[in-house]
Amino acid sequence: MTRTNTLITRRGLLGAFAASAVVAAPTYSHAFGFLRGAGDVRRIRMYSGRTGESMDTIYWIEGEYIPEALKEINHFMRDWRTNDITRIDPRAVDIMAASHRLMDVSEPYMLLSGYRSPKTNAMLRSQSSGVARNSLHLRGQAADLRLKSRSVGQMAKAAEACASGGVGRYSRSDFVHMDCGPVRHWGR
Template identity: 85%
Template sequence: MSMAEKTGFTRRGLLGVFAATAVVAAPTYSNAFGLLRGAGDIRRIRMYSGRTGESLDTIYWIEGKYIPEVLKEINHFMRDWRTDQAVSMDARTVDIMAASHRLLDVSEPFMLLSGYRSPKTNAMLRSKSGGVAKNSLHMKGQAADLRLKSRSVGQMARAAESCASGGVGRYSGSNFVHMDCGPVRHWGG
């Protein structure tokens, strides 16, 4: 008599139970699959700043957990370089950036144009440009403006939009893409 006949279980049946358990145990927060698409068991972010000359190439998430010390490094890197002020960046924005970068399949780091903006910096930029929101998510640490030499604004925006996890703005004239963890929306051309 086989094991399946004795117990009523087959190997295929057991694998099905394990697969169902894994699906049930998966995170159930909003847009999880879009946000995590391409993220893998580790999440890595690669950026440089032309303003400060700094570079960042780091793994900030391993097997379901953010690394607090690394998030602090990211906060400092994404600070308002004009005032040298930093805030705690929303990790969801970093996740969107990392997933988009991975989907683009490039080794080139993002060029960070703007991460956190102090209210003073935002007001100054708003006075010079009509494209700066009065209540910008940059002031909450929830947005980043990014550029890649090897990819177009359209390619970058499509990668970010495929995450279905926040706002994506195309600024073709200035050659950058805005990514944030606010409501899902997109704008620009």
Template identity: 70%
Template sequence: MSDFNAGRVTRRALLGAFAATAISAAPVYSNAFGFLRGGGDIRRLKMHSGRTGERIDTIYWVEGKYVKEALKEINYFMRDWRRDAVAPIDRRTIDIMAAAHNMLDVDEPYLLLSGYRSPQTNAMLRSRSRGVAKNSLHMQGQAADLRLGSRSVRQIAAAAAACKAGGVGKYSGSQFVHMDCGPVRVWGR
């Protein structure tokens, strides 16, 4: 039976046309939301810091809305601990971290090595290492360096790269993965 019956548009045809229009009208967002598919109505982030000894286990998104207090808690946790400087962490980075963690199917929290970095801290780290970018996304609150004891750098990076939502750097020698919400790209070994 045709969806177009005697010149009338059926509900099925209308929904199909709407779906096709929505998909073609928003190709930029297809990857951005696709990596959170199956995330359910709750998004959670679990981390600990070897530098400060702090731990965080927070639900930051419920039923389509970010939880303001949880985001403030994440901002503080991911602060530049060297200067005690807090900056907003980009929600896209938080979502990438949470989605990758979910894909890895672990209960273990991430070990946060670096979140937000002040320009002064970034310059100091850059003077000590060739691997620190002059215009690092850490300074905009758009990047995190993470580790899991139960998963390899390769496994963590593969999960983050599967999100197709930002940059993923593999630092096997230092045993961490860089995740950011910048342009989609992958580097390192």
């Protein structure tokens, strides 16, 4: 069986058993174990108020990322202003998924910002001192997210529990920045 057929077979099986696999997946009390490979399924759910698009995909099964799902994530998290697409670092997606799971919510994330092209980042920097010149958004390693059912503090605590990247609290703007860069946190 070729690799392509293996992935298609897994995707086909996933279509038949997705609901039971997600329900049967164990609950984790600590995201670090989840990020180290404990569990068989990783899922990410998001929508974009900017594009009107939504995404609900299982992107990792039994220790392997699903290339088709990662391509879907890359497209969904594109720079909506320029339509530029880059490879989103799967580690950033893992942090978002682990944080979501820790919060035990069914609501999808609202994606405010994923990948940013250099043009978009420069424009945003000209309007705000809070935008980094070398933002991890430029490398596809960060996302700004919101949940209606959870506070900025709750979201940030879940992301910080992953101990796997940067977490920024932006309470005035009601979102949390999550990235797969060095472990650090900021904001209130």
